[in-house]
Every structure is written in C-alpha cells, then in structure tokens.
Amino acid sequence: MLPRRHHELPPTAGLPLRLADLRPGAPTLAGDVAVLLGTPPLQLECSGTAALLIALTTLRELQPQRRRVVVPAFTCPLVAIAVQQAGLELQLCDLRAGHYDMDPAALRAACDERTLAIMPTHLAGRVADVADALAVARQVGAYVIEDAAQALGARRGGVSVGLAGDIGFFSLAAGKGLSIYEGGLLLARDPQLRERLAHTAARRVPRDAGWEWRRRLELLGYAALYRPWGLRLAYGDPLRHALRRGDEIAAVGDDFPPTIPLHRVGRWRQAVGAHALPRLPGFLTQLAAQAQQGLPRLRGLPGVQVLDDPAGAQGSWPFFLLLLPDQRRRDAVLAQLWQSGYGVSRLFIHALPDYPYLAGIVPAQDVPHARDVAARSLSIGNSPWLTEADVEVICGVLETVLRSA
Template identity: 35%
Template sequence: MKLQRTLAPTSAPLSLSNLIGSLPGLIGGRKYRERLIRELEAKFQARGVFLVSSGKAALVVVLKALAASSRRRRVIIPAYTCFSVPSAIVRAGLEVVLCDVNPRTLDFDFEELERLLSEDILCVLPTHLFGLPADVRRVVQLCRTRDIAVVEDAAQALGGGSEKGLVGTEGDVAFFSLGRGKNLTSGTGGIIVTKSPTLADAIHAEYSKLPAASFGETCRNWAELVLMRAFIRPTWYWLPSGLPFLGLGETKFYTDFPVCRMDEVRACQLVGWDRRLAKANTDRAACAGKLIMGLNQGFNGLQPITHPDGVYLRLPVLLRDRVAKHEACARSQKYGAGVSSSYPTTIQDIPELAGRITDRTCPGAQEVVERLVTLPTHEFVTESDRVKIWRVLGVSEPRSRNTGARSAPVDQCSSG
C-alpha cells in the first residue's frame, strides 16, 4: 500500500445531492421508478422497459424470456468479454458458444460468426465493449433469415450512438448495467429495453416472477455508494486499492448473484440520469481523445482501439506483446496511473466453464488477452494524470508546450 494520488481504472460520477436525494426511496419511491421507466421508453422509443438488480440479472431475464418459447438453447458471445456474460447464460440454464473476435475492433470475427449460426442457436450477443459500438446491423442481417434473436450487450455503453441510432436500439432487445464504474451508476442495477411488443410481453412474464430487492440489500447498496463516492477519488483510492481482501479490479466468474427487481432507492438516485449521462459520456470521449492524440504522437508499438461514436468507459490499447503489457501494468501500479489489464483470460479459459464449452482455439481473443490494457477516461483524470499514463506506456511525446522538451522518462514518474 502506497500513499499517493491513485487513479481508479474506471469511475462513475456521483454527486452528494444524488446520493442524499435517493433517501426518499426508503419510504416509498414508486413514482420515481415509474417516471424513470417513462423516460427510458421515450429515450429508446421502447415498447418495454424493465428495471432489475444488475446487468447480469437483466441478461438472465432476457435469456429466460427468449428460451420460454423456443427449444433452442445455445447463445453465441464474443470469446473475449466480461465474465458476467457467460455467468448469466449458465444461470439461465443455457449453453455458451464462443465466437472469436477481431483484436483491432474487439467486435466479432464475422466470418466465423456466420459459420457458427445454425438452427440450434437461440440468440447472438454483439457486445459494445468498453463503450465501443459493435456492428449490430451486420449481426442482424446474418441472424434475420435464420430466426435468431439479437441481444445487444450494451452494459458498458449506455448513452452511446450517433445520428444513425442509439446503442441498444438496433437489436431485438438490449440490456445496460448501472454498476459502480459504469457510464451512469446507481451502485448496482440493470435496464432492459425492447421495441418488440411480443418480446416485451415475454420479458414481462419473467419479470413478474422476480422478487423485490430486500430492505437489507437496498441499505447495503446505498452504504456502498457512500463509501465509493468517498474513496473513488484519486486522493483516497490508494487505500482500498491497497487492501487485497477487497478484490478491487478482480474478474470473477460466479452464478449466485441476486436476480430481482430494482428497488425504489436506486430509481430515486437516478433522477436527472439523462443529463448526468450525457455529461459523463462527453467528458469520457474528450479525455479519450486527448489520450489517443498523445499515443499517436509518441507511437511506440501502441494501437489504440477507437470508434468515432465511442463513449469510452475505458480506452482500450493494444501493446506490443505480453511482456510490454506486464511491464506497463507493473509501472501503473507503482505510480497509480489506473492502467488496467482488464479481463485476465478468454472465456474459453475460465476454470468454472471447463467441460461446458466446446474445446477450440480463439486466436484473436487470445491476442487481446496478451496485449490489451485499458486507460482511465473518467472525470478524475487530469492533464498531469494523462502525462503519467503516457509515461507508464513508454511514450516520450507529446512535447512540453512551453519548452518543446520531451516528457520525462518512465522512471521519473511522480509518485504524488
């Protein structure tokens, strides 16, 4: 544990007024939940909006709704993605099918995806990983003639999109996460949206079976938000990040997560969500743009993965090789730069899935595991933090505005 300014890999804005303003939900906040649903219906032009306890829970509900009227049981997902995705598929009683990814986009290897599509596939999950929009339209074109549903995994991309359409509106159904560190947070929480009346009815049938969140869980989530708001700041993040038992940044596979309805406190905490989300995404995109500019000026075998409509929950960057990744992450930990290795393995190599997935190779996903790091883009990243991040990655540019001198070498990174 080292007392120094330390950036979290990701962080969601949360004001004190939002936190205090959520307390009326403890004594009856149904109106806040109903208003939030109406606002989301208008935003996504949806025929159905459902609020649940997490992004994982949202995916479980969606999958059970799809499976209720089909004998198909196989779900195609990227071979490199958040471990929560296969955990939700297993929780729903379905089978995980992996499709390799293109390391330059983190989207599907579409040639392989087309080969995997068959009559026993229930749905395909294009994933907007790190806030980079996936090519959902291409997935839809491949799936339509085979009567395969398209479920947008937009857990990390709420508010993303362009004039062509919002992320979460091109597939049959989409889900978002409101977890800590996401583009918008209520501590935990998930959103399901669909434009299909038929699918909305099927999801409602599953949603109606869900229990309400317990009072204890609601209070615990609120208390965790209080602690998060205090310790996510760079001045204090060194403390929780230095306590191994907290497991911050660890990626785990587990299926015993709660699947219930969102409580009124979370819904109340999301008052003004659209404005907050727009500002957070604008700030992230601007920060990512500055980081990308510096990386491009100081090219050192670095390949930022970008998209013109990305909202950049984190900025993904491919380094030269596994050794370069290991060295950069070690320097980041030393100097508190917030550079993260992200997911530690492909989905294929999750121990808990041994025997559940067809044994095959996914070279694109494996390359991502070996080379990818993510850079923080959240509101706490300052100009001096960006310089620190560039140094951690071995970038000697950009030059100083005042002197034209190159940045200091990595071993001179400030610890303050």
C-alpha cells in the same frame, strides 16, 4: 516502478454522485433514462447481468427447441454465468484479429438451427458491428441481444445502441457512467417482446429486503468514496493486495460467484439515479472531449493500437482500451503502472475458455484472436480526474518500454 500517485484514479469513469442525489424521490429512473436516450420504455433490473438473464429466460420460453447463445470469446465472465443459469449452452465466437468485434467467418460457422441468440458486445464503450450479427441471425432464425453494459449513452447514426438488435441491455454498476451501485436496464423495440420481458421479471424476480439493504449501503459507500482520495481505500488497496497474492483475476474483479442474484430495485436507489441523471449528458460530453484530447498522443505511440469506433458511431469513453505489440511489453508497462494509482488496468484477464473457475460452463475452444487481445490489452481510465500530466506520465512509461524493446 513509478512512485505511487498520491490520489488514486479509477480504472473506469463513473458519474460522481452528490449529496443532493441521496435525497428521497420518485422511482422514475427507467422512464427518465428512456426519455434521455430516446428509446422505447426501459425495464429496470438489479444488475446488467440480471437483465441479460431475464432476456435469455424469455427467449428460451419463446424458442424452447433452441439452446445455444453465441458470444464473443473475450467478454465478461458474467455472460457465461448468465447463459448457464438460464439453462442454455454457451457457443464461443472468436474475434476479428486485433479487434473487439466477432470475426464474420467464425460467427457464421458458429450459428445454425440450434442458435437461440447472438450477442454482439459494445466493449469498453466502443460501438460494435450489430449489422453483421443481425444478418447471420436472420439467416438462422435467431435473436440478437446487444450487450451494451459498458456503453450507456453510445450512439450510431444518432441512435442509441441497443436498438438495432431485438433486445439490448445497459449496466448501472459502480463506475459504469450513471450508477446506482448495481442495476441494469433492459430494452426491446417490439412491444410484444417488451411485454414478455416484463412478464418474465414479474414471475422470476422476488422482493428481497436483504439484498436491497446491502445495495443501499454499498451505494452510500460509492457516493462517499468514488473520489480520488477515497478510491485508494475502496479500489487501490484491494487491487494491490490481490496482486501481491498473485491473483490477477481478483485484482480486476473477474472473480464472480456461480449464481446471479435476482431482486427488485427499491424506490430510494431509483430516486438516486434519477436525481443524478440530468448531469449524465454533460458528463458524457466531457469524457468524449477528454478522450479526443488524449487519443492523438496515445495513437502516436509506436506499435500501440487504440481501439476506436467505426465511422458514424459515437461511443462512450469510460476508458481507453489499448493493444500493445506483444504480451511481454504489455506486462512491462503494467509492472510500472498497475499499482501506481494512475487508473491503468486490464479489462478482462483471460479469454473465456481460460478462466479456471468457468470450467464446465465454458467449452474448451481454440480462440486465438480472443487470447491475443487478452494477452496484449490494457486499459487507461478516462475519469474526470485524469489530467494531461497523468496522460504524459502514462505515455512516458509506454514510450520507455517500447524503446527498450
């Protein structure tokens, strides 16, 4: 194993907060982000998953005879929890081989008159194929919800992701570009649907001072510790403790509670996000430029596939997502890098059917391509503190493992 890096790199790139961001101000975050992205009005919720839950609840009320939500079989476990909490049924769709998009044939087989919504996912900031999901949805009368939780700022044809489908949502969680520690933004093109989403939130989302105070304290901790010197305490030490216990799910934060909390976001956290927002375009440009510098080196590694965007799309770059030739070599790389402070990690530990705590929520299903991505993938954080020297260390380990095979 490599000697541990002196300062810890994060596994994903969040916009660092400044002291001036913490001052009071107007709660204009949702409107300010909409102006920045060029979208219709956005609806602020307490998390990206809460935004999804509001969307699903609204669509269920609009189409009560439909119950199924089709999602990629390799995605965040919170998606499955949101579907279950909305009183709906999860329908998995396998991926294209070696890709993040849903397989077209599997998608068509998964959808029928019972389908309420299809969820293409802009995984790892990459831009998904929403057009195919839309084509299938229109055939069966379903809605399309774009999961852009990891893709704030990503565009296709110059237009923000989240606008091609009926509904889209972004996450403002820790490390997700712009962050208020936990938050979500909900988007709909149709004014009547936006009104229904707002009406659902007004009925379902309570004011909860306890949750909001907790998030305020967590945001203060994030502002203080989301730095290479602070991430050892906030991220690196808990990661290594979980791995020593053999708990990989906890190591990547895939261990979620069975219920998604709902509460309203307070004025102060909105102001913090609004103060930081003007720096977001420059930050995303910096990450994209840094990614373009590192991509040729990573693509040159024999047998390594770096997941990228389709033509005409410009994804965000919170991290690189790589597929190695097989699980054995992926695990050999992680044995050296996962605990060494270089921001190398895994996105999700399993395909959705393989999380033990989701039994009863996720149907048992054969999803070989999703399981293959789970078995061969690793991520490299593309934070502003990642240096060319760090990339060389990571690539050196990858080259050594690939040669030894």
